[in-house]
Amino acid sequence: MNPPATITFDGRKQNPNDPNVCSYYFLPDELKVVRGEGVYVYTEDGRRYLDCSAGTFNLSLGYSHPEVVEAIRDQAGKLIHVTSKFQTDPSNALVRALAEVAPPGLTKVHLKASGGSDANEGAIKIAQHVTGKSDVISLFRGHYGQTIGMIQASGAAFRRKPFTAQLPGMLHVPDPDCRRCFYKQERETCGLLCVERINDFIDYASSGRVACMILEPISGLGGNLVAPDGYLQALRKLCDERDIILIYDEIQTGFGRTGHMFAADYFGVAPHMLTIGKGLGGSGMPIAGILMEERLKGVEGYHINSTYGGNILASAAAVKTLEVIRRPGFLENVRAVGKHIMDRLNAFAPKVKFISNIQGAGLMIGVDFVDADGNPDAKLTNHIANVAQDRGLLMRTSLYGFGNAITIRPALIMTHAEADEMLDIFEHLLLDVAEGRA
Ligand SMILES: Cc1ncc(COP(=O)(O)O)c(C=O)c1O
Known part of the structure; x- marks a missing residue:
């Protein structure tokens, strides 16, 4: 047993050699x-x-937000948790509301994730299962979460550097950063070379079995970098032609952030699958999920699941959040x-x-x-x-x-x-x- 601890929450004053001191693993702001x-x-x-x-x-x-707080309070008095094997009023209402606002074609709702990282991993699992292929293409500067899988998909080497685990089959391609184009082109004349060149990555740098491509339509970590005109259209075409599932990570861009329900609506280009999280919780309830085309169903529920996935309190908050966002x-x-x-x-x-x-x-x-x-x-x-x-x-x-x-x-x-x-x-x-x- 540890000795009785003197708790300090200010790591700066803590003597790391004092066995009686405990504190945060990391150093929070003051x-x-x-x-x-x-x-x-x-x-x-x-x-x-x-x-x-x-x-x-x-x-x-x-x-x-007072209405979200009230929805949580109300639901907490009735039921906080039941295994996601069962239906509940909040989860049914949320599935219905999400299907109503989803971009065209995305009629299936998967709600068994509680964070963006596991929603993204779930989307990749579905893509691998449906296509029978393995590789994942992602963009430089992309951010898809913190799990070992998602730091591997991430487009920043510094996220992988401290860790030894490596997942094969993750292919990073240059993002459409027209401020300093990887291919040294100008947007007016480039012909979207950055999309064209993805064919070379698929043909020469992949295993030849690319299951999906995941990207944020607006790169958050890249400084809120908006995909240039025509980029997503060209990407969708390439993915359709090469039987690659196109996944938008809308964990940041979803639920009104762009002034439209989804970035897919802002750009007018729907993906085959779309991951959601963050803003859906309204005032911070943890909820995430996947929206997808009907044809992508088929992975058993127990493969993409977590204890708190589709949490009822969070679902109640999400239903209220969607109601508020949809108001005129x-x-x-x-x-x-x-x-x-x-x-x-x-x-x-x-x-x-x-x-x-x-x-x-x-x-x-x-x-x-x-x-x-x-x-x-x-x-x-x-x-x-x-x-x-x-x-x-x-x-x-x-x-x-x-x-x-x-x-x-x-x-x-x-x-x-x-x-x-x-x-x-x-x-x-x-x-x-x-x-x-x-
Ligand atoms: C674009 C994007 N995708 C995925 C994630 C991961 O979400 P979570 O932290 O909920 O796992 C984040 C979180 O910052 C994100 O910004």
Whole structure:
């Protein structure tokens, strides 16, 4: 048995050699959050922060949305858990609502996942089962989760570097990053070479048995990078021609983030399968799943399952979340506030030298920062995020701090006034950084 522990939650003060001390495995930020409401969180010592990242990009309805809280409370009084072998009112209602909002053709709903990583793994399992093939294509800078399988699919080597386990059959191809095209092309004349070249990867770098391709239609970790015009159409065509299941990871882009229900709707191109998570939980309930074409059914339930998959409390929250998102005016607000933020940022950008690009869709916006030579500047980007936090804005940077974009993905209920409050602080601090005051 361990000796009685002196608990410290501040790893910085802890003596690692003292056997009586226990603490977090990792080192959390010093902020201790006690309450959240809408786009704001409040700390124990009374500070208020405007969260520009909607928690972990998952609080589509913001902190503690009253209707979601009420739905959870109501359901908790009736039933919190039953094995997912059985139907329940919340899970039936959720399947029905998801089928109603799903992109064309995606009529089958799989709800036995609780997080995005296992939804993605489930989608890949289904693709492998249905096609009888093995390999998975994914994009540079893509992010699909934290399990060993999903870090393997991930398009960033730093995620795999500390771990020895390797899964074969994961094929990474250049993403459509027109800011610095892998093939050194210009979009106007490239003919979407980045799609064309995927044929070469399939023919020469794969096992010859490619089951599926998974990608985020807007790359979150890549700095909210929007796929260029025609890219998804061309990809869908290639996948259809080569019998490859096209999977959109809409764990970030789903449920209104782009100003449309799904990024598939924003681009007007449906995949064969689509994974969901994050925003579906409304104010943070853990729920994830897979939407797919009817022909992809057939994998037994016990192959894709988890104890908390399709959790009833989370399903009740999700049903309410979908109801709110589907109300008249909700998605219009996302588009209008997103455009307002974009317009203000574009008008501001020429005032400082270090903004190289602003990209995004709806309330999924990225601002890229570069050094004096025009090269991506992750150090400056992280500095800006730190100054922002000192001034009451919670902002995240791309590629887990290794990237050069500040990502703005607030709760979808953000108002114009809240957007202006965020931008006033942001623009002011950017001027201070530019002029050496911060
Ligand atoms: C695009 C994308 N896919 C998958 C995941 C994994 O989801 P989860 O953390 O719920 O497993 C994330 C999480 O950040 C994500 O952003």
